[in-house]
Amino acid sequence: MNMTCQEAAKWLEQQEDLLILTHRRPDGDTVGCAVALCLSLRKLGKTAYILTNEDATALFDSYWGDTLAPAGFEPKAVVSVDIASEGLFHKSAEIYKCQVDLAIDHHGSNEGFAQYNCVEPEKAACGEILYTIITEWFPVDADIALPLYLAISTDTGCFVYSNTTPNTHRVAAALMETGIDYAGVNKRHFRTKSYTRLRVESRIIDTMDLHDEGAIALAAVSLRDMAELGATEEDLEDIAAFVGQLKGVRTAVTIRELKPGECKLSLRTGDGLDASKVCALLGGGGHAAAAGCTVMGSVEEAKTSILWAIRQIQNWN
Amino acid sequence: MNMTCQEAAKWLEQQEDLLILTHRRPDGDTVGCAVALCLSLRKLGKTAYILTNEDATALFDSYWGDTLAPAGFEPKAVVSVDIASEGLFHKSAEIYKCQVDLAIDHHGSNEGFAQYNCVEPEKAACGEILYTIITEWFPVDADIALPLYLAISTDTGCFVYSNTTPNTHRVAAALMETGIDYAGVNKRHFRTKSYTRLRVESRIIDTMDLHDEGAIALAAVSLRDMAELGATEEDLEDIAAFVGQLKGVRTAVTIRELKPGECKLSLRTGDGLDASKVCALLGGGGHAAAAGCTVMGSVEEAKTSILWAIRQIQNWN
Numbered sequence: 001m002n003m004t005c006q007e008a009a010k011w012l013e014q015q016e017d018l019l020i021l022t023h024r025r026p027d028g029d030t031v032g033c034a035v036a037l038c039l040s041l042r043k044l045g046k047t048a049y050i051l052t053n054e055d056a057t058a059l060f061d062s063y064w065g066d067t068l069a070p071a072g073f074e075p076k077a078v079v080s081v082d083i084a085s086e087g088l089f090h091k092s093a094e095i096y097k098c099q100v101d102l103a104i105d106h107h108g109s110n111e112g113f114a115q116y117n118c119v120e121p122e123k124a125a126c127g128e129i130l131y132t133i134i135t136e137w138f139p140v141d142a143d144i145a146l147p148l149y150l151a152i153s154t155d156t157g158c159f160v161y162s163n164t165t166p167n168t169h170r171v172a173a174a175l176m177e178t179g180i181d182y183a184g185v186n187k188r189h190f191r192t193k194s195y196t197r198l199r200v201e202s203r204i205i206d207t208m209d210l211h212d213e214g215a216i217a218l219a220a221v222s223l224r225d226m227a228e229l230g231a232t233e234e235d236l237e238d239i240a241a242f243v244g245q246l247k248g249v250r251t252a253v254t255i256r257e258l259k260p261g262e263c264k265l266s267l268r269t270g271d272g273l274d275a276s277k278v279c280a281l282l283g284g285g286g287h288a289a290a291a292g293c294t295v296m297g298s299v300e301e302a303k304t305s306i307l308w309a310i311r312q313i314q315n316w317n
Numbered sequence: 318m319n320m321t322c323q324e325a326a327k328w329l330e331q332q333e334d335l336l337i338l339t340h341r342r343p344d345g346d347t348v349g350c351a352v353a354l355c356l357s358l359r360k361l362g363k364t365a366y367i368l369t370n371e372d373a374t375a376l377f378d379s380y381w382g383d384t385l386a387p388a389g390f391e392p393k394a395v396v397s398v399d400i401a402s403e404g405l406f407h408k409s410a411e412i413y414k415c416q417v418d419l420a421i422d423h424h425g426s427n428e429g430f431a432q433y434n435c436v437e438p439e440k441a442a443c444g445e446i447l448y449t450i451i452t453e454w455f456p457v458d459a460d461i462a463l464p465l466y467l468a469i470s471t472d473t474g475c476f477v478y479s480n481t482t483p484n485t486h487r488v489a490a491a492l493m494e495t496g497i498d499y500a501g502v503n504k505r506h507f508r509t510k511s512y513t514r515l516r517v518e519s520r521i522i523d524t525m526d527l528h529d530e531g532a533i534a535l536a537a538v539s540l541r542d543m544a545e546l547g548a549t550e551e552d553l554e555d556i557a558a559f560v561g562q563l564k565g566v567r568t569a570v571t572i573r574e575l576k577p578g579e580c581k582l583s584l585r586t587g588d589g590l591d592a593s594k595v596c597a598l599l600g601g602g603g604h605a606a607a608a609g610c611t612v613m614g615s616v617e618e619a620k621t622s623i624l625w626a627i628r629q630i631q632n633w634n
Contacts, residue, residue, distance in 0.1 A: 159476040159489075160507050162500035166490035172476075173483035173490075183479035187587070190477050194564045195522070202519050205512070247511045270504070 001116050005129060008102060008118040009136035012041065012079070018048040019075035021100065023083045024090035026053050027238075028154025028189065031060045033081035033104070033130045035147035038067040040134045043144075049073055053090050057234045059189075063147055077101045082126035082151075084285060085111040104129055109276055109285040124163040127151025131171045145178040150185055157241060158190045162289055197235045200225070201242055204254075209303065214248040216310065220255040220299045240266030240290070251310060255302045258294070263302035266292045273313060281309040318433050322446060325419060325435040326453035329358065329396070335365040336392035338417065340400045341407035343370050344555075345471025345506065348377045350398035350421070350447045352464035355384040357451045360461075366390055370407050374551045376506075380464055394418045399443035399468075401602060402428040421446055426593055426602040441480040444468025448488045462495040467502055474558060475507045479606055514552045517542070518559055521571075526620065531565040533627065537572040537616045557583030557607070568627060572619045575611070580619035583609045590630060598626040 003011065012018075020038055022030040034050045041048035049069030056064075069075075078100050083089065084107035086097050103114035106129055108121035120129050127148045134140055140148065152172055156164045159172070176182050193201075203225055209218040221236065229235075236256065244252035252268040265282070268290050269275040275291035282305055284293020295302050320328065329335075337355055339347040351367045358365035366386030373381075397417050400406065401424035406414060420431035423446055425438035437446050444465045451457055457465065469489055473481045476489070493499050520542055526535040538553065546552075553573065561569035569585040582599070585607050586592040592608035599622055601610020612619050 157508075159486075160503045162503070164499075164503075166493045169476075169486040169490035169493070173486035176483045176486070182481075186477045186479070186481075191474075191558075191562045192564050193562050198518075198522050198563075201515075202522075205515050205519075241508075245508045245510050246515075247509050 003102070003116045003118045005118060005120075005132040006136060008104065008116070009133045011102060011116060012133070013044065013137075015077040015101075016046060017074070017076040018046060019069060019073065019078050019096075020048065020050045021078065021080040021083060021089065021093045021096060022050065022053045022056075023080075023088040024053070024093075025055050026060065026090075027082075028060070029125050029127055029151045030082035031056070031063055032147040032149070032151030032154070033126045035063050035065065035067055036127070036130050036134065036140075036144045036151070037079065037081060037104075039065075039144050039147075040137060044137060049075075051093055051096075054092055055090050057232075057237070059234050059237060063150060079104065080114065081130070082106070084109050086113045104133070107285075108287065122165070124161070124165055124168045125152040125155035127155065128167060128171050131175070140175065140178060142178040142180050145175040146180045146185070149175045149180055149182050150189070153182075153185060154189055154238075157238070158186060163287070194235060196229055196231050199229050200231050200235055200239070203229065204239075204242065205246075208243070208246075210249075211307070216251045216253070216307075217243050217246055217249045218253045218255065218303050218306070219243045220257070220303070222257045222299050223260065226257075240268055240292075244268035253303075253306050253310075255299055255306070257299050261298065262294065262296055263299060264292065264294050265302055265306050266290070267306070273310070278306070278309045278313045281312055282306065320419070320433045320435045322435060322437070322449040323453060325421060325433070326450045328419060328433060329450070330361065330454075332394040332418075333363060334391070334393040335363060336386060336390065336395050336413075337365065337367045338395065338397040338400060338406065338410045338413060339367065339370045339373075340397075340405040341370070341410075342372050343377065343407075344399075345377070346442050346444055346468045347399035348373070348380055349464035349466070349468030349471070350443045352380050352382065352384055353444070353447050353451065353457075353461045353468070354396065354398060354421075356382075356461050356464075357454060361454060366392075368410055368413075371409055372407050374549075374554070376551050376554060380467060396421065397431065398447070399423070401426050403430045421450070424602075425604065426597075439482070441478070441482055441485045442469040442472035444472065445484060445488050448492070457492065457495060459495040459497050462492040463497045463502070466492045466497055466499050467506070470499075470502060471506055471555075474555070475503060480604070511552060513546055513548050516546050517548050517552055517556070520546065521556075521559065522563075525560070525563075527566075528624070533568045533570070533624075534560050534563055534566045535570045535572065535620050535623070536560045537574070537620070539574045539616050540577070543574075557585055557609075561585035570620075570623050570627075572616055572623070574616050578615065579611065579613055580616060581609065581611050582619055582623050583607070584623070590627070595623070595626045595630045598629055599623065 020034045079102045100114040102116045106123040110119045240254040254266045267275040279291035279293040282293040337351045396419045417431040419433045423440040423443045427436045557571040571583045584592040596608035596610040599610040
């Protein structure tokens with residue numbers, strides 16, 4: 001059943017002992033939404049925790065605070081934030097499949113796996129939806145504003161991606177006025193690169209395949225590259241956006257070899273090619289301009305698969 | 318004499334045949350402000366032009382439209398936008414030294430060279446000041462909103478620099494609602510890099526000097542580097558921000574050899590070192606977190622000079 005933000009706020013007010021789920025390979029949006037929701041529910045006098053996400057990188061360490069669920073916590077209600085499908089549950093969240101009461105999400109491809117679904121695809125970040133829900137209860141304070149700013153800024157590349165709307169900016173302004181260290185968030189997430197990250201970017205430039213006179217770029221980071229450069233998961237954060245910035249590129253594919261025989265693909269598109277349709281052909285999903293999928297096979301096989309999928313959708317247009 | 322935005326708007330309403338000046342090595346803020354002001358003055362029924370800036374790069378070609386002054390235009394009033402001192406006049410603007418009627422600017426270091434000065438240093442971009450002035454006359458339409466969005470987004474690195482305020486975001490939201498192609502501006506100015514640019518960045522990483530255990534980075538792009546990489550002025554746009562992003566760096570210096578024996582230095586600082594004070598010691602100026610100066614000498618001499626100036630200000634703190 002679909003719910004508006006107002007209905008979701010009312011429903012949440014009636015729950016006790018809530019557990020909040022984030023998606024696998026968590027980004028700033030899912031982390032920020034979970035923390036902001038957890039703190040807000042506690043401010044309403046409720047017991048609320050976030051399920052520890054074993055995929056979380058050190059980049060988000062400072063945001064969790066005391067929100068992580070202790071062993072043995074038995075929730076009476078389960079809420080997911082920024083999760084489009086049960087396929088995106090992290091490992092320890094899998095026991096909650098078919099048990100999510102409320103899904104709060106901004107993915108148009110949301111599969112409606114929860115009992116109640118508060119999904120607003122026109123929002124750039126799930127954090128904008130959380131802002132609407134939380135301000136049904138009280139004005140946000142700095143503790144809640146900081147994770148919401150993290151959510152909104154990271155999902156828009158700091159207000160640069162085409163998903164950014166006037167509402168995104170207005171919510172950001174309201175959050176900043178609570179006195180949060182937004183400059184610190186910006187510095188950490190958008191203005192800081194390690195030497196290793198810069199070397200990864202340089203490797204990508206050197207090894208990229210271009211098709212259609214440079215309009216399609218296929219970039220890959222293999223396990224061997226990772227080992228040679230000493231790169232960690234954190235060094236690859238949002239690496240898909242890096243390829244998309246090359247002048248003349250309209251369709252940017254970034255392939256990451258997760259383990260031998262398994263690759264994760266990220267697709268960024270402009271000019272009307274629907275990235276979520278392309279990725280759906282390979283079992284994935286996402287947004288019109290940014291989507292992803294995981295395929296079995298080597299990096300070379302992944303390149304062949306995604307090129308095939310791009311050609312299919314190009315021909316259907 | 319100082320003027321508020323309201324007073325500047327009133328004063329402008331009383332002028333005829335206006336010429337607008339931009340600063341040398343023009344950036345998006347000075348270009349965007351000039352175009353928005355010119356179009357707005359024309360909407361008020363006035364004759365208004367921008368003085369052609371011989372330093373302008375192709376990056377801004379699409380914004381000028383028909384605003385550039387024809388040969389022989391004789392202004393009755395001269396207005397400068399985003400110019401902190403007469404030392405920043407471009408070559409063909411020099412004949413207007415001591416003749417600027419109104420300076421609209423957001424640099425705290427503005428030297429008050431005009432008869433009337435509308436200076437608001439708390440504004441991230443001069444474009445925010447222009448927005449206030451123009452909305453004294455009428456709501457901005459898309460033609461005026463686009464150059465203002467260019468101004469505001471470029472001077473904040475697309476809302477990522479620490480100068481960004483809630484007002485910056487609110488003005489951006491209002492501009493976006495006029496229906497402008499802000500995604501196109503973002504794509505062009507913040508999400509597009511040429512291969513040459515990426516090679517320049519790679520060269521900088523390879524040749525950077527680090528001091529104070531990596532807290533101070535001195536990077537240089539010599540004339541020889543430019544020639545070897547085939548880099549143009551456009552490939553170096555906002556290159557100072559690139560060095561500042563390296564993890565652990567608190568004071569980032571980017572040196573550009575302009576011609577043999579003359580270097581331009583850009584300084585970005587965090588943690589309380591006032592960049593404008595450092596640059597003032599070498600005859601330059603700017604903001605607390607971003608400033609610049611031009612020094613005579615080789616790249617190596619420029620490095621010695623700026624390190625000396627940094628040490629002076631560090632010791633005074």
